[in-house]
Amino acid sequence: MNFEPYPFEKLNNLLKNITPNKNYEPSVLTIGEPQFETPEFIQNSLAKNASLLKKYPKTTGEEYLREAILSFIAKRFNTNLSDEQIIPTFGTREVLFNFPQFLLFDKKNPVMAYPNPFYQIYEGAAIATRSKVIHLNLTQENNFKPLIDEDELSSCDLVILNSPNNPTSSTLSIEELGEWVKLALKYDFVLLNDECYSEIYTNEPIPSLLEAATYVGNTTFKNTIVINSISKRSSAPGLRSGFIAGDEEILAEYMKYRTYVGCASPLPLQSAAAEAWSDEAHVAASREVYKRNFQLAKEILGTEIPNATFYLWLKVNDALEFTKKLYELYNVKVLPGEFLARQSASQENPGVGFVRIALVESELKTKDALTRIKECLNG
CATH class of the missing domain: 3.90.1150.10 (Aspartate Aminotransferase, domain 1)
Structure with missing residues (x-):
């Protein structure tokens, strides 16, 4: 590679x-x-639970962490997910790299699309999966928002969006995200939104792809996936706490894959992360x-x-x-x-x-x- x-x-x-x-x-x-x-209450939780290092963590994540993440999603995005619709992850960088490898393994000639400019892990995943890449160019002319070309999208297996966007700071409205959800269903590609900056907003809260899926009637989140992280939200990038959520059929198989990856979060980190996900102040x-x-x-x-x-x-x-x-x-x-x-x-x-x-x-x-x-x- x-x-x-x-x-x-x-x-x-x-x-x-x-x-x-x-x-x-x-x-x-x-x-x-x-x-x-990093806020003191998060550091204190990490120190208090250091003795848990003697235990192996589960790939599925501890129940208290899953509950904290589900509660965050419910409060922040007005979206109630089942336990089968989320997986706690070791941050999101590892997910962005290995989820495409899981998803596209059986595709003979996989095709990925993602914004350009981009977070370089998207490109790394495309290289690792031998995918053809369609760049969704972000320019001043399109207000740094990915343009929809249905002829190109019809060949895609995986489309990655990034709203709020790194590096351009552009955001997609719930209506714009909803159009992408409808395209994912129409052309049967998996749509993933990298939402790691969703909590760093200046005025109005930024919508999630989960909200957009419900908005256009995709209440089962078919072909719809989001990832999010605590790194920016809580000034805690070293805590390595994130999640992937959405289509439960996809996540069920991805969960099996993750048991082989060996990226379960240590228990003291899970305890501190649960505290962080639960606090908004x-x-x-x-x-x-x-x-x-x-x-x-x-x-x-x-x-x-x-x-x-x-x-x-x-x-x-x-x-x-x-x-x-x-x-x-x-x-x-x-x-x-x-x-x-x-x-x-x-x-x-x-x-x-x-x-x-x-x-x-x-x-x-x-x-x-x-x-x-x-x-x-x-x-």
């Missing part, structure tokens, strides 16, 4: 011969990792921090405040040159958009001319970094 280097490796190569300006403190705005302390507090950061960006850079995520998808003339200049003169690291995308069928890379900026620092550090970025843009 021939995998592309990860975007951060490409960035390191781009900057390796550059000495940054030491008059500034380093500012790293490249990775989507919240730079805040700490999430609301985090949202306010990210919202203030977006407001700062609007004041300093003139950017619009997106509906969700903590990313700025900032348009620049030459992303590679801007990234190098920003690092050399202002000691700020950002990620060129072309590292997060691939050349499309039209021979264009939709990430060219953009940089992704992760606003995951405190208000003070964010203001300082954004001010430096503005100086670089004006220089």
Whole structure:
């Protein structure tokens, strides 16, 4: 298998011969990792249950964790799932990589579609499954939303959406998601929405694909799958708690597959995760921090405040040159958009001319970094 280097490796190569300006403190705005302390009640739960390390965890997850996730889905998305319609997972990165391998194993010539630019695990899964890839290009012209081409979709086995989107911060409405659900039923492909940023919204809650399925009458969630994670929601990426939910017939077989994968979450982590999934106050507090950061960006850079995520998808003339200049003169690291995308069928890379900026620092550090970025843009 021939995998592309990860975007951060490409960035390191781009900057390796550059000495940054030491008059500034380093500012790293490249990775989507919240730079805040994991809430104390989550840490306390982890420490309190450390003795459970002596036990093997079950692949199915403990009942208390499953109940916490089901309760979260019911409260947040007004969707009541059965126990057979969810599987707790070890974060969602592993799911995005191994679920396509499970799903497409028996397909002779599998076809996957996913947004472009994208989270690189989608591409890794396509490579691992030898899938033909259809890129759903996200551009300014389509408001960074995947366009529907039924001729192409009719050949798909798996379509991955990502709303709220990394890196563009675009979101799909319940009506738009519903159209995708109807297409999944019409052409019999599995539709998966990566919803890991669903809780980092600035004003109105972002709809889930589960809600959209019910909205268009698919109350059994046939061909409909969502994944979600606690990493961004609870500033706890190291907790590795996520879930996959939806079509119970698909999940029943996927559960068998997972017993061989060996990715069950350790029991102390499950205990802490159950506490985190059950609490909303700490999430609301985090949202306010990210919202203030977006407001700062609007004041300093003139950017619009997106509906969700903590990313700025900032348009620049030459992303590679801007990234190098920003690092050399202002000691700020950002990620060129072309590292997060691939050349499309039209021979264009939709990430060219953009940089992704992760606003995951405190208000003070964010203001300082954004001010430096503005100086670089004006220089």
